[in-house]
Amino acid sequence: MSLLEIKNLKANVEGNEILHGLNLTVNKGEIHAIMGPNGSGKSTLASVLAGKSDYEITEGEVLFNGKGLLDMDPEIRAREGLFLAFQYPVEIPGVSNANFIKTAVNEIRKHRGLEALDAMDFLQMMREKANLVEMDKSFLTRSVNEGFSGGEKKRNEIFQLAMLEPQLAILDETDSGLDIDALRIVANGVNKLKNENNAFVVITHYQRLLNHIVPDFVHILYNGKIVKSGGKELAFELEEKGYDWIK
Amino acid sequence: MELKDKLYDMKAGALDFFNQNFQDKDGIFSKLKISAIEKFATLGIPNIKQEDWKYTNVAFLNRLDFKYPESKIISNLDIDAHKINDSNLIVIVNGEISEQFSDFNLQDGIEICSIIDTEHPDLVGKIANLEHHFTAMNSALFSSGICIKINDNVESEKPIQLIFVNSAEENYIHNYRKIISVGNNSNVKIIESHISVGDAVSFNNNVGEIYVGKNSNFEINFVQNHFSNDVTIASNYINQDRDSVFTSLTLGLSGKFSRNYLGAVLDGENCTTNYYGIFIPNGSELMDNHTLVNHAKPHCYSNENYRGVIGDKAIGVFNGKIYVAKDAQKTNAYQSNKNVLLSDTAVINTKPELEIYADDVKCSHGATSGNLDADSMFYLRARGIDYNTAQTLLLNAFVGEITEKISIEELKQKVELMILDKLSK
Incomplete structure (x- = not known):
C-alpha cells in the first residue's frame, strides 16, 4: 500500500478552481519534489493536504495509509503522521515553543497508544533535535516564532518535524528566503531524518534546494495539474530552460 | 415597588x-x-x-x-x-x-x-x-x-x-x-x-x-x-x-x-497609576469594567490594559475614561482594551472616553475585538493539537500579558489555574 495516493484531486478557493485533477503517489522511503511557477497550485496542494479550511474539495480523493485523508480534521491528519512545514510559519506570542511542542508531541503519542513523555525525557529529546538543526536552546523558551528571523522560523519547522516524527512530511517552499548557511542546515536536518519508513514531498520554486535534498522523483505542477514527472535530472532541465518550456 | x-x-x-x-x-x-x-x-x-x-x-x-x-x-x-x-x-x-x-x-x-x-x-x-x-x-x-x-x-x-x-x-x-x-x-x-x-x-x-x-x-x-x-x-x-x-x-x-x-x-505630581484587568464571562454572564483615571496634577503617568474573552451569550463592557485637567501638563496616559469573541452571540461594548484640557500631554488609546486568529489555530491543529486545546493555548497567551503583571507568585499560579479552568469550559 502506498503511503499517499492523490487521485484526480480538484479544489476551489472562493469559487476559483486551483487544482484541476491532480494525481500523485508517494511510497515510503521516497523523496518527491514538486516544482512549478508561481500560481501553479503548489501551496494550495500543501494546504489542502494539511486540512486548511479555506479550500473546497470538489472532486477526487486522497488516501493516507489507505485511509481517507480529506475527512479528517487537521489535528487527526497530524496524529496519523502527516506534517506540513509551513511556507510562512505563524508567530504566536505568549505560547512558548517548549510548551507548544510538548503539547503536540504528547497528543500524537496518545494517538499512537504511547504514554506521555516525562519532563526529563522530553527535555533530552528537545536538546537532541534542536542540535540537529543547530538551534540554540534559548529558542525553546521563546514564544513560537515570535521575533524569529526567516531562517530561524524555517529551522523551527524542521525542529518540529524532528520532534513529531511524521511518516510524511510536506515541505512548502522551505527554501524560500533562506541564505546558503540556513539552507544547508535545513537540508542536513531533513537528510538525517529521512529513513525507509518515511517520505518527503518537497515543494519548491527553485532547483537550489534539490542539490542538498536529492529527490527520487521530480514533478512539474502547472495550472493545477502535474504535467511532467521524471527523475532528479528534470529539475536541472527546468532550471536551465525555465518554466516557459513546459507551458 | x-x-x-x-x-x-x-x-x-x-x-x-x-x-x-x-x-x-x-x-x-x-x-x-x-x-x-x-x-x-x-x-x-x-x-x-x-x-x-x-x-x-x-x-x-x-x-x-x-x-x-x-x-x-x-x-x-x-x-x-x-x-x-x-x-x-x-x-x-x-x-x-x-x-x-x-x-x-x-x-x-x-x-x-x-x-x-x-x-x-x-x-x-x-x-x-x-x-x-x-x-x-x-x-x-x-x-x-x-x-x-x-x-x-x-x-x-x-x-x-x-x-x-x-x-x-x-x-x-x-x-x-x-x-x-x-x-x-x-x-x-x-x-x-x-x-x-x-x-x-x-x-x-x-x-x-x-x-x-x-x-x-x-x-x-x-x-x-x-x-x-x-x-x-x-x-x-x-x-x-x-x-x-x-x-x-x-x-x-x-x-x-x-x-x-x-x-x-x-x-x-509624579504619580503612577496602573490598571490591569481580565474579564472572561461565558454562559449568560455580564462583566462590566468602568474606569476613570483623573490626571489632576502634572507629570503623572497612567497605563491601563484590559483584556476580555467573551463566550456563549455573555456580555463584556469596558469603558475607560481618561481625564486630564488643564494644569496637568506633561501627562502620559495610555489605554488599551483587546477582546476576543468566542461565539456569534457573544457581545463586547468597548468605549474609550478622553477628556483632555491640557495641551502638552501624551495620550493614546486603542480597542480591538475579534475572533481568535485563524492562521494560529490552524498552525496549532496542524501539529496534532485539538481545537479546544489550541483555543485554550491561544486564549491563555492572550490574557497572559496581564497575568504576568501579577507580582505575588502564589497568586499568579492560582489565577492562571482558575483562568485555565474557566477557559476550558
Whole structure:
C-alpha cells in the first residue's frame, strides 16, 4: 500500500478552481519534489493536504495509509503522521515553543497508544533535535516564532518535524528566503531524518534546494495539474530552460 | 415597588439599627447616611438611558427581593482554593471579621479593624462619589466592612488577603464598606477575593476608599470568582498623593453579573497609576469594567490594559475614561482594551472616553475585538493539537500579558489555574 495516493484531486478557493485533477503517489522511503511557477497550485496542494479550511474539495480523493485523508480534521491528519512545514510559519506570542511542542508531541503519542513523555525525557529529546538543526536552546523558551528571523522560523519547522516524527512530511517552499548557511542546515536536518519508513514531498520554486535534498522523483505542477514527472535530472532541465518550456 | 422605594422604606430601620449598634463619634456616619439616603431616593437604580449604564441593564434588581443577612456565623468553610498561604489572611463573613477563619499576625504599623470601630471616620465618604447610584445606596445602608490603616514607612512583609464570604441562604444584600489608608513611604500589597456559600442570590454592593500617601507603592488584586448567581457592584475610589504608585488588577473570573468601577484621582505630581484587568464571562454572564483615571496634577503617568474573552451569550463592557485637567501638563496616559469573541452571540461594548484640557500631554488609546486568529489555530491543529486545546493555548497567551503583571507568585499560579479552568469550559 502506498503511503499517499492523490487521485484526480480538484479544489476551489472562493469559487476559483486551483487544482484541476491532480494525481500523485508517494511510497515510503521516497523523496518527491514538486516544482512549478508561481500560481501553479503548489501551496494550495500543501494546504489542502494539511486540512486548511479555506479550500473546497470538489472532486477526487486522497488516501493516507489507505485511509481517507480529506475527512479528517487537521489535528487527526497530524496524529496519523502527516506534517506540513509551513511556507510562512505563524508567530504566536505568549505560547512558548517548549510548551507548544510538548503539547503536540504528547497528543500524537496518545494517538499512537504511547504514554506521555516525562519532563526529563522530553527535555533530552528537545536538546537532541534542536542540535540537529543547530538551534540554540534559548529558542525553546521563546514564544513560537515570535521575533524569529526567516531562517530561524524555517529551522523551527524542521525542529518540529524532528520532534513529531511524521511518516510524511510536506515541505512548502522551505527554501524560500533562506541564505546558503540556513539552507544547508535545513537540508542536513531533513537528510538525517529521512529513513525507509518515511517520505518527503518537497515543494519548491527553485532547483537550489534539490542539490542538498536529492529527490527520487521530480514533478512539474502547472495550472493545477502535474504535467511532467521524471527523475532528479528534470529539475536541472527546468532550471536551465525555465518554466516557459513546459507551458 | 422599586428597589429604591423598598430601601427608602427601610431608612428609619437602617438608621435605628446603626445608631443602636455602633458608636458614631461626632455623628459623621449618621450625617453621611442621612445625605446618602436622600441622594439614593432621588437617583434610584440607573437605567440604560443613562450614558454610564447604556450597556449594563440593572432593571432586574427591581424585581428581586433582598434581605439583610442575619446570621454572621458559618461553621464550615472551604477557602483553600482561594487562600494565599504566604499572606496575612482576613476572612470576613457577611461583613464581620471571622476570628475562626482568619489567620494573621500583623507587623507594626499595620492596623486592621471593623469599619464601625475605625478611629478615622473622616475617611469614610470623603472620596466616594455620592452621585454614583450604588455608592449612594452603600453609603446609606452599610453597617459592616473593614478599615486598614498603614502607617508611614511600612515595608509590608507579606501581602494582606481579604476574603469576603457571603452566605446566601436567602437573597441577601451586602453593603460592605472598605477603607484603606496608606501613609507615606510605605509599600503594601492586598488581595481581595469574594466568595459565596449557599444557592440564593447574593447582591454585593461594595464601596472602597483607598488613600495612597506620598511616595508609597500600593497594589491591590481583585479576584472575582463569584458563584454563578452572584450580582456584584464594586466601586473603588482612589486618591494618590505625590510620587505614589497605585496598581490594580481586576480579575473577572465568574459571576452572573458584575460591574466594577475604579476611579483614581492623581492628586499630586509624579504619580503612577496602573490598571490591569481580565474579564472572561461565558454562559449568560455580564462583566462590566468602568474606569476613570483623573490626571489632576502634572507629570503623572497612567497605563491601563484590559483584556476580555467573551463566550456563549455573555456580555463584556469596558469603558475607560481618561481625564486630564488643564494644569496637568506633561501627562502620559495610555489605554488599551483587546477582546476576543468566542461565539456569534457573544457581545463586547468597548468605549474609550478622553477628556483632555491640557495641551502638552501624551495620550493614546486603542480597542480591538475579534475572533481568535485563524492562521494560529490552524498552525496549532496542524501539529496534532485539538481545537479546544489550541483555543485554550491561544486564549491563555492572550490574557497572559496581564497575568504576568501579577507580582505575588502564589497568586499568579492560582489565577492562571482558575483562568485555565474557566477557559476550558
